[in-house]
Amino acid sequence: MGTLNTEFDTSVKRIAVVGGGSWATALIKIFSEGDQVKLNWWLRNKKDINHIRRYHSNPRYLGAVKIEPEKVTPYEDLREAIKNADTVMLAVPAAFIIEALGDLTAEDFKGKKIISTIKGMIPKQNILVTQYMEDVFGIPHDAIAVIGGPCHAEEVAMEKQSYLTVASSCNEYAESLADAMKCRFIKTATVDDLYGVEYCAVMKNIIAVACGVAHGLNYGDNFQAVLVSNALQEIKCFLKRAYNIERDLASSAYLGDLLVTTYSQFSRNRTFGNMIGRGYSVKAAQLEMEMIAEGYYASKSIYEINKDLGAEMPITTAVFHIIYERISPYVEFNILKNKLT
Template sequence: MQIQEKIAVVGGGSWATALVKILSENGAEVNWWLRSPEDVAHLQQYAHNPRYLSGVRFDLDYVKPSTDLAETVAKADWVILAVPAAFVQQALTPLAQDAFKGKTLVSAVKGMIPVQNILITDYLGEQYGVPAEHQCVIAGPCHAEEVALEKQSYLTIGSHDIVRAEQFCRLLRNRYVKANPLDDIDGVEYCAVLKNIIALACGIAHGLNYGDNFQAVMVSNAMTEIEDFLHAIMPLPRNLTGSAYLGDLLVTAYSQFSRNRTFGNMIGRGYTVKSAQFEMNMVAEGYYAVQSIYELNKRLQVDMPITTAVYHILYERFSPALEIDILKDKFK
């Protein structure tokens, strides 16, 4: 399928790599920004990412790696952000404020801007003047590792402009990826943030030797927590059993590929935050997200026991065993 679209992908991690695979194999020209000159040189010579999903080979007639962010963005009609939320501001610093004018921005980021505690889409609107209707959000349930293996995967594209969301869905669909549009961009984006926090809690419980029975109860209680938060911050009629909500939560809470679950598991087994981050050498978005949600909830006053427990463990160094023990009595 020859799409002949020009797309920029910003980021060199596993999810960026998976998206480049999907888009380039569908015939799009993908201008791919990576921070490391060594990684760009490796891609140009060997046609694979040396750090992530290294088994994926790229057709360099379609994939153009570069360290020049401004040039990469300038060439594209669609710009996909796929860097950790904590580094979005730093990554975009070289760009002029009008760099995204006339382009569609697609966030593949599953987090929030720290300190400001705002969604990526809100940041792009405030900092770069990107209209809300020119933005989309990629939601799961989908892990990059399964995309690399070409296992059946599902994506939801959220946008205020449902036509634009459908256009991007067409760029993604292939024999193993199904993509559907949704007009609840804010709910999808907040849910993507919250599910990482829940996955941390599930990992912590697993690290403390709690079993599947307890995790199932935690996830079911988490849906109430997510629903209450979404209603407080962005009230809309939503079916939270949909794949962009419940589905994304389940895959993040249970999958062997979930870095948030892995990070939480290490904390439950006794690792410090720094030692877990060092050993993983990957960013668990939930670590930063829980602080943002906790701060936002000081104003909203939603009952969020799982989020509060994770915040206490990661930021106030409360005992993981004690916090999970307290949660036991709050669950129904």
């Protein structure tokens, strides 16, 4: 864990955004609404960078979002992108974060604050993205924040009213970041439950896969309501053992994020699960989707973590069995439905 640093500049003035997907694009739009922040935007694809410079839009995702050149500077070199930034925002799938950061060192991150917007875990290592940044790059714990809450990138693009929560152990940093995000269609709140918000964001993707499987198997709304209500208890049980602090799971950063991911048409994890329930193999479903379903990786990570914690987690177990042990969704859900209340 990075050392605690009680004295650092909590202001957010220039952010280096790492990632070129739909959520990264939505975040670019959010932070561009005000005049407080300038953005360095690193994308892997050079053609995308050239397109953004010429046409001021992302050619792959959320093409209707206007990229303002006076506020956003695209970069091909990640080290250059973060050099003059005070804050680095991570917005790539968790499975690719190690590859994305490449040969960067702790020296590159010296004096930088970190924002994770990633709702997934580092596969195989089974650790949160924030823990990875602390362990590998020595980022001080209070210089890290997580952005969570019920907010689909597609609705941000349409400027539909959305709510986001900033979690950090440093209240001043959280407030500074939350203030930079506020705009006519984004409201913000802050909490100090960094790991709790992050774990919940990971686990809700597993539940969304389960809801998708249920829909694919032709279970109805009645069953899904029971599934989601049981899921909240499952999350509560896990968090009590993994990171037990006082928190209100009924707030939007927890329950809100769970609901939007399990019910929304925009949920890629629900879509992935629906395909599995309809008979797609895991590989076929992944190939057909153009975006990563974090629940695929998360189900294995949380399942393996829980071997030591021993929390009662029938939904996570069912998803793990279906995805990784290739048990029939029909068979697994016949077992699962008898464990729900």
